[in-house]
Amino acid sequence: MPSSADKPEPFDPLGIAAAMGEWCCLLKAAQELRDVDAEMMDTMLEADAAGTTPVGPEAATKVRSIANLMRSLNLDPEAIRRNEPETMRRLEAACLGCTERRRCARELWVGTDAGTYQEFCPNAAPLDHLRRLRRGSC
Structure with missing residues (x-):
């Protein structure tokens, strides 16, 4: 005897709604992948080649964390990436090797990161240096 799960939906007998839902999930995943820019991916690949960290979603999340922290500190990660790409690569590499990912995520989530990082x-030290440079004092 067929179960109710085997019966088609009365308003969607061909399963189009389910297919559209799956398609939307794929589109969201593609958008997330597009959000990881080429330079960030290069940094992750370099770290992977050096054997320091795996490449994957967790690595992308960590690299996004440094950009979010920088914004909290009134630093522009995109401008630093453009003007000082090596500095940004070092910041991202340090972030990739961080063992405090959960705390960082929590502090970013509640908005206390600027006071606790x-x-x-x-x-911390390189970010403080960038903040001093931004204020005009070395």
Whole structure:
């Protein structure tokens, strides 16, 4: 005897709604992949080639975390990437090797990262240096 799960939906007998839902999920995944720009991917691939970290969604999340933290500190990660690409690569590489991912994510989520990053972030000193440069004092 067929179950109710085997019966087609009365308003969608061909399963088009289900197919559209799956298509939307694929489109969202493609958008997330597009959000990882070429330079960020190069950084992750370099780290992987050096054997320091795996490439994957977790690595992309960590690299996005440094950009979000920089914005919280009134630093422009895109401008730094353009003007000082090596500095940005070093920041991203340190972020990739960080062991405080959960704390970082929590601090970013609740908005306390700008006041606490110095306690746990491996990029605290370089970020402080960038902030001093931005204010005009070395």
